[in-house]
Amino acid sequence: xxLTNTIYKLSLIFLFACVCSISQAQERGDVLIKNGTVLxxxxxxxxxxxxxxxxxxxxxxxxxxxxxxxxxxxxxxxxYVMPGxxxxxxxxxxxxxxxxxxxxxxxxxxxxxxxxxDISIYRALAGGVTISHALHGSANAIGGQSETIKHRYGTVDxxxxxxxxxxxxxxFALGENxxxxxxERSGIVPKTRMGVEAVxxxxxxxxxxxxxxxxxxNSDKGKKGFKGSAPEYNLRLExxxxxxKGNIIVHCHSYRADEIYMLMQVFKDFGIKKLVFQHxxxxxxxxxxxxxxxxxxxVFADWWDYKFEVYYSTAYNAAIxxxxxxxxxxxSDSGELIRHLYHEAAKTQxxxxxxxxxxxxxxxxxxxxxxxxxxxxxxLEEGKDGDVxxxxxxxxxxxxxxxxxxxxxxxxxDKENDPADMRIYPDPEETIDVTLxxxxxxxxxxDMGYSNYLLTDK
Amino acid sequence: xxxxxxxxxxxxxxxCVLLSYGQxxxxxxxxxxxxxATIVTVTSDTIKNGTLIISDGKITDxxxxxxxxxxxxxxxxGLFIFPGMIESGARLGLVEVGSxxxxxxxxxxxxxxxxxxxxxxxxxxxxxxxxxxVSGVTTSLAVPTGGLFSGTAALINLHGxxxxxxxxxxxxxxxxxPITGKRGRWDRRSDEEIKKEAEKALEKxxxxxxxxxxxxxxxxxxxxxxxxxxxxxxxxxETLAPVxxxxxxxxxxxxxxxxxxxxxxxxxDKNLKVIFTGMSEGWxxxxxxxxxxxxxxxxxxxxxxxxxxxxxxxxxxxAGMMHQAGVKVxxxxxxxxxxxxxxxxxxxxxxxxxxxxxxxxxxTITPAQLFGVDDQLxxxxxxxxxxxxxxxxxxxxxxxxxxxxxxxxxxxxxxxRQTKLYDEFLDRSPGLKK
Numbered sequence: 001x002x003l004t005n006t007i008y009k010l011s012l013i014f015l016f017a018c019v020c021s022i023s024q025a026q027e028r029g030d031v032l033i034k035n036g037t038v039l040x041x042x043x044x045x046x047x048x049x050x051x052x053x054x055x056x057x058x059x060x061x062x063x064x065x066x067x068x069x070x071x072x073x074x075x076x077x078x079x080y081v082m083p084g085x086x087x088x089x090x091x092x093x094x095x096x097x098x099x100x101x102x103x104x105x106x107x108x109x110x111x112x113x114x115x116x117x118d119i120s121i122y123r124a125l126a127g128g129v130t131i132s133h134a135l136h137g138s139a140n141a142i143g144g145q146s147e148t149i150k151h152r153y154g155t156v157d158x159x160x161x162x163x164x165x166x167x168x169x170x171x172f173a174l175g176e177n178x179x180x181x182x183x184e185r186s187g188i189v190p191k192t193r194m195g196v197e198a199v200x201x202x203x204x205x206x207x208x209x210x211x212x213x214x215x216x217x218n219s220d221k222g223k224k225g226f227k228g229s230a231p232e233y234n235l236r237l238e239x240x241x242x243x244x245k246g247n248i249i250v251h252c253h254s255y256r257a258d259e260i261y262m263l264m265q266v267f268k269d270f271g272i273k274k275l276v277f278q279h280x281x282x283x284x285x286x287x288x289x290x291x292x293x294x295x296x297x298x299v300f301a302d303w304w305d306y307k308f309e310v311y312y313s314t315a316y317n318a319a320i321x322x323x324x325x326x327x328x329x330x331x332s333d334s335g336e337l338i339r340h341l342y343h344e345a346a347k348t349q350x351x352x353x354x355x356x357x358x359x360x361x362x363x364x365x366x367x368x369x370x371x372x373x374x375x376x377x378x379x380l381e382e383g384k385d386g387d388v389x390x391x392x393x394x395x396x397x398x399x400x401x402x403x404x405x406x407x408x409x410x411x412x413x414d415k416e417n418d419p420a421d422m423r424i425y426p427d428p429e430e431t432i433d434v435t436l437x438x439x440x441x442x443x444x445x446x447d448m449g450y451s452n453y454l455l456t457d458k
Numbered sequence: 459x460x461x462x463x464x465x466x467x468x469x470x471x472x473x474c475v476l477l478s479y480g481q482x483x484x485x486x487x488x489x490x491x492x493x494x495a496t497i498v499t500v501t502s503d504t505i506k507n508g509t510l511i512i513s514d515g516k517i518t519d520x521x522x523x524x525x526x527x528x529x530x531x532x533x534x535x536g537l538f539i540f541p542g543m544i545e546s547g548a549r550l551g552l553v554e555v556g557s558x559x560x561x562x563x564x565x566x567x568x569x570x571x572x573x574x575x576x577x578x579x580x581x582x583x584x585x586x587x588x589x590x591x592v593s594g595v596t597t598s599l600a601v602p603t604g605g606l607f608s609g610t611a612a613l614i615n616l617h618g619x620x621x622x623x624x625x626x627x628x629x630x631x632x633x634x635x636p637i638t639g640k641r642g643r644w645d646r647r648s649d650e651e652i653k654k655e656a657e658k659a660l661e662k663x664x665x666x667x668x669x670x671x672x673x674x675x676x677x678x679x680x681x682x683x684x685x686x687x688x689x690x691x692x693x694x695x696e697t698l699a700p701v702x703x704x705x706x707x708x709x710x711x712x713x714x715x716x717x718x719x720x721x722x723x724x725x726x727d728k729n730l731k732v733i734f735t736g737m738s739e740g741w742x743x744x745x746x747x748x749x750x751x752x753x754x755x756x757x758x759x760x761x762x763x764x765x766x767x768x769x770x771x772x773x774x775x776x777a778g779m780m781h782q783a784g785v786k787v788x789x790x791x792x793x794x795x796x797x798x799x800x801x802x803x804x805x806x807x808x809x810x811x812x813x814x815x816x817x818x819x820x821x822t823i824t825p826a827q828l829f830g831v832d833d834q835l836x837x838x839x840x841x842x843x844x845x846x847x848x849x850x851x852x853x854x855x856x857x858x859x860x861x862x863x864x865x866x867x868x869x870x871x872x873x874x875r876q877t878k879l880y881d882e883f884l885d886r887s888p889g890l891k892k
Contacts, residue, residue, distance in 0.1 A: 119766045126770040284883045288890040304876075305586065305795035307557035316880035323884060336762045339770070343802065346856035352880065398805035398854045420769040 027152065028056025029409030032067040033388065036076030039395070041083055041357070041364045042379040051081055053386035056408035061382055072411065074404060080394055082360065083380050084130025084387030084405065085341050088298040088367040089251070089278050089331035091135060092120035092338060093161060098137030099144050103182045103190060103199050106170060106239035110134050111147035114158035120335040121153045121161075122422045125413040127339035128389030128402045131163060132332075133371055135278070136171035138253035139181040141190060141199040143171035145239060146251065148371050150387075152407055156424060167372035170243065171278075172200075172252035174259040176309050197262050204270045207240035249274040249372055251298070255309040257285035264293045276370045278331070280321075281313040287324035296327040296370045300337075301344035302351070318362060319352020329367035346396040359396055482588055483871035485617060489513040490869065491525030492848065492862075495534035500541055500823050501837035510539055512844040515867030519840060530869075532848075537861060540818070540853055541837050542596025542845040543800050544613075544825040546755040547709075547735055547790035550590060550598045550797045551580040551614060551624075565604040570666055572631045572701075573693035574609035576600040580621045586795050588874035591616040593798035594847035594860045597626050597835060599790070599825075601709070606663060608632040610697065611709060613829055615845065617865040628829035630707035630733070631697060635721045636660045639714045660720070670698035678703070707731045707829075709755075714764065715742040722750050733828055735790070738764050741776045744783030753828050754780055757790040759803040771810055777820065778811025788825040789817070805854030817854070843867070 031053045038046040038061065050065040051058060067073065091097050095115040099105040114134065124132060130151050136144035148166035155161065174196050183191025190196040213231040220226050242248050250267075254260050254277045267275055275295040277283060281304060283290060283297045290297060299321070304313035314320075321328040330345050332338035345363045348354040354362075368378025377385050386409035393400040405413035490512040497505040497520055511519040511526065525531050554561035563579035580600055590598070596616055602609030611630050618624035636659035640652060647655070673695035679685045689696075700706040712721045713736040722743070725732050734740070737756040740747060747754065756777050763772035781787050789804050791797050800821055808817035826836025834843040844867040851858035863870040 120762075123762065123770045284879065285886075287883070288886060292890060302796060302799070305555060308555050311555050311585075312875070312879070314876040314879040314883075316876065316884070320880065320884050336760065339762070340760065340806075343806075343856065349857045350859065351876075352884075396856065398802060398852075398856060399809045401809060418769065421767040422770070423766055426767065 027408065027410055029386070029406075029411070030054050030067065030071045031386065031388075031406055031409055031411065032065060032071050032073045033076050033081055033390065034065075034073055036079050036081035036390065038380060039080060039082040039360060040380040041360055042381060048077075049081075051380060051388065053388070053406065053409040056386050056410075058380060058382055058384050058386055061380060074390065074411075076390055079403065080391040080400070081380070082128070082389050082391065082395055083364045083378055083384075084389050084407065085128045085363045086329075086367040086371070086373075086378060087124070087129055087132040087332050087338050087341060087363075088276070088329045088370045089135055089333045090124075090132035090335075090338055091137070091333070092124060092132060092335050093118045093149055094134050097135075098139045100137070100139035100181050103140050103178060103188065104142040104203050104236065105136075105140050105144050106142050106203075106243075107235040108136070108144035109147070110136050110144055111162065114147065114149065114161050116153075116155050116158050116161050117424045119423055120338070121151050122413070123335065124338045125151050125153055125405045125407075126402060126415075126418070128342060128391065128395070128405050129338055130387040130389070130405060130407045130412075131368075131371075131373070131377060132338065133169065133251070133367075135169075135251060138171065138173035138177045141173060141178045141182075141196050142203055142240070143173055143253075145170045145248070148373065150407055151405075151412065152410075153412055153422075154424070163373065165376070168242070168248040169251055169371065170239065170248050172250055172263070174252060174254045174263065175256060176307060177253065193256075193259050193262070196259065197266060200263070200266045201269075203240055204244060204266070204272075207237050207244055208270075210234060210237040211241045211244065243272060244270060246272070246274060249276060249370075251276045251278050251370075253278045254283075255279055255281045255313075257282040261286050261289060264289060264295060268293070274372075279310075279333070281310045281317060283326070284314065284317045284320035287321050287326055290321070291325040296329075296366075297321050298329045298331045298367065298370055300333070301330050301347040315347065315351040318348045319354055322348075322354060322358055322362075323352070327366050327369055328362060329370055330362040331367070342391070342395040342400065342402075343398065346398070349396065356394070356396060481583065481585075483873060485865075485868040485870050487515070487868050489526055489529040490844075490864070490867075491529040491531045492534050492539060493525060493531055495848070496538045497521075497838055498538055498540050498818075499838040500818060501839060510838065510846075512864060512867050515844055517838060517840055517842050517844050517846075520838060532862065534848060536850065538849050538851065538853075539838065539846055540594070540849065541822045541835065542847055542863070542865065543594050543804075543821045543853075544788075544829075544835065545590075545595055545598035545790055545797045545800050545821075546788045546825045546828070547599050547601050547611075547757070547792055548797045549601065549603070549794040550586055550616075551582075551584055551600045552576060552602070553794050554581065554584055554586070556794065564600075564602050566602065566609060569605040569662075570607045570694050571605060571609055572607040572697040574602055575612065575629075576602050576609055577612035577614070577621045577625060577629070580612065580614055580624060582619050582621065582624055585875050586797075587616050588871075589795070589876050590797045591863055591865065591870055592860060592872050592874050592877065593801070594849065594853060594863060595797055595800050596845045596847065596863060596865045598797055599628075599829070602632055604634075606634055606636075606659065606666070607694070607698070608634060613831065615865050617868055617870060626829075627831045627834065628707070630709045630829075631701050632709045632711065633663075635710050635712040635717055635724070636663060637714065638716050638720070663724075666694075666698075667702070670695055670702045674699040674702040701730065704729050704731050707733060709733050709735050711735045713738045715739045718743050719746070722746055722752065725752070726750065736792075737780070738773060738776065740785070741772070741779040744780045744785055747780065748784035753786040753788070753824075755788045755790050755825070755828070756780070757803055758792050759789060759807045760799070774806050774810035777807040777817075778813070781812055781816055786824060786828070787812075787816075787820055788828055789820040801853050802856070808854060814854070 033051040038049040052060040096113045099108045135146045148163045149161040302315040365378035368374040388406040390404040492510040552564040601611040613626040613628035614624040638656040735755040761773040804817040823836035826832040848862040
């Protein structure tokens with residue numbers, strides 16, 4: 001009797017969970033934003049203009065728009081309306097970041113470690129950020145595949161975060177991180193930047209052989225009298241082969257100009273084209289080469305000097321890259337910085353005089369291009385996703401305040417109606433307050449190296 | 459012909475200047491007249507279309523005055539003059555590359571080492587210093603960290619070739635008030651362990667303090683000539699004695715609400731010259747702080763809230779909430795290489811409740827007052843040090859460019875390694891082809 005009761009309860013919970021996840025996966029809203037200054041990014045600035053979102057998509061941009069009765073209206077008079085901000089480098093909403101056990105771990109995927117309960121998602125929304133790239137860490141020369149997520153905070157289902165249809169991406173890493181983790185600590189290649197290159201060349205050569213074996217098998221297996229067996233299936237090599245086939249965008253952690261140049265040479269030799277450099281602090285030194293290759297760059301506005309390989313950096317990096325024709329974005333790599341990417345983008349006006357449009361592109365259409373999602377997001381255009389951020393003043397001004405953030409037409413952040421506690425799941429076992437988040441602590445962790453290493457990526 | 463010769467000589471001179479320095483161009487000094495400027499004095503009304511005269515390192519006059527004969531005239535039409543920004547707590551000068559322990563000089567071994575002097579370890583030639591000062595931050599408190607009494611912090615101006623040339627007239631002893639909470643999410647200690655350790659740390663603090671009080675009494679007696687004996691060499695106590703007597707400032711680093719409460723209790727009746735620093739949860743005890751008349755240095759403002767259940771913008775609103783309750787608030791970045799972001803930290807505080815005017819004070823006159831150097835720094839007044847910066851707009855707006863920086867009357871070259879890299883690589887030569 002008792003057992004049936006339990007089963008009954010369990011099935012109810014299961015059913016409830018199913019209903020929840022279905023309804024969340026389908027959550028697409030309608031909003032009419034009235035009379036705002038609309039920063040379209042790709043089509044200039046439109047004064048006193050309305051943006052109508054229907055069923056999660058931007059259905060119309062124009063003046064005097066009307067929506068079906070009952071549609072939520074936001075009065076944006078005197079306010080600034082821009083596409084939801086996109087962060088091409090983040091580790092929020094992840095329960096683990098670094099599979100630091102081998103120089104090559106192409107088989108793992110951060111999409112298996114999504115944490116929809118992470119409060120950082122809400123904090124990012126409160127900074128106008130609607131999409132982030134949940135990247136694998138930088139311990140391995142070839143790290144894990146990564147997931148592009150939409151900040152649909154409120155879902156308890158990790159599938160609810162995924163941006164359906166976003167291209168596959170993978171994390172690579174050059175320089176101090178992979179050489180420290182593997183060479184210095186474990187005594188295996190790579191210990192130097194020579195070794196890092198060797199890891200790429202051997203991995204891709206192996207993957208090429210693997211691909212060829214399968215091609216031969218696939219073409220021969222139908223033939224009469226075929227006797228061979230299928231090559232051994234290898235998930236790691238499958239992923240590497242997909243990079244060779246152009247099915248995965250490589251996002252490579254990098255700092256120094258020489259190693260950035262090296263990876264472009266390797267990719268040329270293997271015919272790989274989809275390449276975005278991350279951090280790329282010395283990208284400015286090889287900006288013409290980056291532009292020629294068609295490699296993109298996702299940089300910090302002004303972070304430098306936290307380690308030796310970023311000692312020779314400059315905050316003018318984004319401006320130099322942009323002016324040399326490299327598609328550039330500003331990223332956060334931080335649960336703190338992600339909350340004010342609009343401010344980070346504004347710093348490129350101090351460091352290199354970028355125009356408003358150029359600066360705004362760094363956090364909208366450019367990161368969208370780097371994630372291969374520019375046809376769906378990154379600008380305000382009819383037919384694109386209803387991802388919008390509304391600011392009290394121009395988003396590049398220090399005096400601006402994000403007021404609303406909308407994902408798929410659903411208002412996910414509303415400053416006027418923001419309850420202080422936005423946790424989805426408060427831990428009932430937590431009795432002592434977790435406080436004191438300061439830099440000193442982070443630095444100390446960095447000393448310990450390995451354990452902290454797994455938690456940060458810089 | 460003569461003219462031609464002059465041009466050639468001038469060009470050669472310019473060329474020599476360009477080639478003749480190693481790391482940075484030399485600063486120049488003399489008499490300067492900054493004319494046609496909007497002078498934001500901070501302590502009195504803003505002067506429109508005014509002139510500010512610099513001579514012998516001081517502001518010798520300002521307002522509707524004329525330039526003295528022979529002065530270097532800098533036309534500041536359309537520009538704004540502000541007192542130099544003061545960073546109230548950072549590691550600038552004490553570290554070169556964050557991850558490299560060989561370049562870190564802010565955390566000496568030991569728990570009770572107030573005698574360790576930050577000023578000693580300041581590297582006047584750090585690459586980080588020009589990067590910082592060209593943004594208008596002219597003065598910075600170099601703070602040692604770690605342990606219970608970490609050392610003695612020192613206020614430095616960001617120009618000079620020896621620590622003494624840089625010293626800006628304030629030193630204070632740093633106390634890390636014992637923490638009773640978890641040190642972040644990765645703290646794996648059990649609740650019991652945390653409680654025990656916190657109690658032990660507080661006991662230790664009280665023990666040290668009693669000793670310091672005793673030492674101070676004996677020391678005072680000897681100083682007053684009432685006893686002839688000499689004290690044994692005891693550098694910790696020697697440093698703490700003037701703190702105990704309320705002559706030297708104690709900088710108490712404390713952040714969580716419970717700890718702030720305990721710290722307020724601890725300083726009560728001790729008659730100290732005290733400043734609370736960090737104070738990320740100061741807003742929770744704003745009234746109590748105001749009542750206890752304890753001034754605060756808080757920051758970074760650009761930080762995540764202390765607790766998962768805090769409102770997302772807590773760190774932005776913190777300074778404003780304390781100010782509104784009547785607490786005197788200065789702002790710091792607590793950074794090293796990016797102290798240049800001080801105006802943006804102040805700007806966020808301004809936007810989220812502190813207001814523009816107060817936010818500017820929080821990085822100029824307020825820290826100058828807290829450090830007892832307001833006779834020299836923190837505002838533009840006749841007789842004060844000519845430590846200031848000149849912009850083409852609002853100093854908090856990222857769009858604004860800093861045009862000139864003066865530190866103690868030295869006209870600082872507006873360059874750093876970062877600007878030089880920009881000049882070299884914006885339009886690289888050779889470009890793509892050899």
